């Protein structure tokens with residue numbers, strides 16, 4: 001398969017370059033490509049296997065090993081063996097549901113908004129670095145297998161991944177030395193793998209039930225064009241949960257027999273073996289001997305009842321996706337099964353009954369179909385096919401914070417991407433010159449319940465009465481699901497643009513010094529906030545004092561007016577600086593100077609008011 005080309009001009013041997021498709025799975029990862037001149041994708045074997053367990057083991061010197069070798073260490077060396085890292089990707093500790101903290105290894109709660117960290121011996125790793133280890137293994141081994149350079153890739157993510165999880169995946173690729181051409185949704189990739197062969201127009205439902213995530217997506221194919229109509233899912237639902245439910249079941253059985261089963265890792269391993277044995281051969285009974293008095297048992301019927309509450313959630317998602325796409329189940333022509341967990345016979349049975357007019361597609365290996373689709377997308381991007389076009393959809397609404405902490409949605413969930421939307425806003429305070437634009441993602445009314453993606457300040461809006469400025473906020477969501485936000489005051493043309501970085505705020509340069517940078521930013525963020533608060537206070541006091549002097553000019557001495565003006569200028573001079581202590585001191589000076597005559601005039605105003613005149617409000 002390997003080919004070598006020779007550059008005639010230089011006489012040197014050139015390795016060919018291959019763009020790969022990568023399924024970076026929670027449980028297993030795969031890499032695939034489309035050979036030149038071919039149109040079918042193939043899995044690239046890694047150390048002789050198509051499937052690479054997404055597991056990383058660190059030896060005592062913290063040298064990483066990825067894949068089957070690492071998976072074998074789950075039992076013997078769980079504290080140094082990291083699995084399901086995709087579940088931690090782009091997340092803070094507080095984002096992680098409690099029952100998912102029950103891993104064999106240590107994740108660190110540093111009581112902050114920073115990235116989750118994993119502790120291995122004396123070292124700390126974040127999920128981006130860990131995912132990069134998996135990608136590095138795929139890249140390097142693919143290069144060996146193909147005897148080609150692998151520098152560019154398409155990487156898939158669950159449809160329900162949010163912006164920061166997508167960005168984290170991109171960063172992991174970069175860290176592994178890959179130019180990530182595109183991030184695409186796993187169900188989209190799977191349908192692409194099947195869609196090539198699909199001649200007819202119609203609706204496809206992709207049911208992807210893997211080890212750690214569940215997605216259902218509804219796609220439309222029309223004249224070779226794929227369009228995602230809706231997606232629904234749960235990034236915390238997968239075959240792992242079935243394994244855990246089996247462990248719970250066994251632990252209950254053991255407790256009834258006055259037995260203590262405590263090694264979670266070993267039990268998990270056997271639970272998965274039981275599940276796979278029974279789904280391949282439902283007539284057998286799984287048996288694991290603990291000792292002469294006690295056996296762990298499982299049969300298919302029990303397995304199905306244990307899995308039922310988990311499967312129920314997937315059926316609910318199917319209904320929600322159908323609703324979002326405004327389709328009935330009879331509108332679905334094809335059902336595509338993706339993910340190792342769809343090998344449980346009950347799943348195809350259920351979908352067969354439910355969608356009995358549709359074709360159930362499970363001919364392509366459910367473990368491989370996503371990587372194969374990613375490779376086809378890579379081939380499209382390489383310019384090797386013109387027959388396919390991909391339209392994607394955004395799974396969560398995107399919007400900004402407006403007065404009162406309300407979420408104002410600019411791009412609703414399930415909008416097609418790429419997408420560009422603009423909306424006009426204005427100020428609520430006279431002379432407002434700064435406007436904070438805070439960007440959120442989610443479906444709740446209050447921004448505090450949604451996920452904050454980032455914020456920036458539109459500065460130097462010319463001072464105008466409240467309601468006068470016309471501020472246009474524009475959201476541009478590109479084909480990768482990355483968001484660009486622009487704010488522009490239309491009367492003056494003042495504008496500012498940002499590429500939204502997820503809340504952990506990684507820039508390219510920071511990818512290298514990830515951990516420390518996170519901590520350093522947290523500190524400077526606090527400093528920045530304190531400085532802003534002082535600046536706001538300074539602006540407020542300049543505003544009110546100047547108004548006060550204007551209104552009462554004839555009641556003040558020249559010294560009072562001049563002295564006040566000088567002190568206002570001193571505050572103003574520091575307004576754009578970065579020393580908040582100095583600014584605060586000047587604010588105090590101004591306050592101290594104006595207080596005595598302000599109080600004197602207040603008394604006059606109050607006595608006037610008592611005679612029936614209006615008090616000028618001092619605000």
Ligand code: ADP
Pocket residue numbers: 024025026027028029209210211212213238239240272275276277279280338339340341342343344366367
């Ligand atoms: P991911 O996309 O999360 O990496 P995969 O698609 O590789 O996951 O699926 C892994 C899951 O499939 C695991 O939970 C594994 O136990 C499960 N699995 C693999 N084979 C079978 C089988 N024959 N029956 C049931 N579950 C299976």
Ligand code: MG
Pocket residue numbers: 023025026186210211339370
């Ligand atoms: Mg998968």
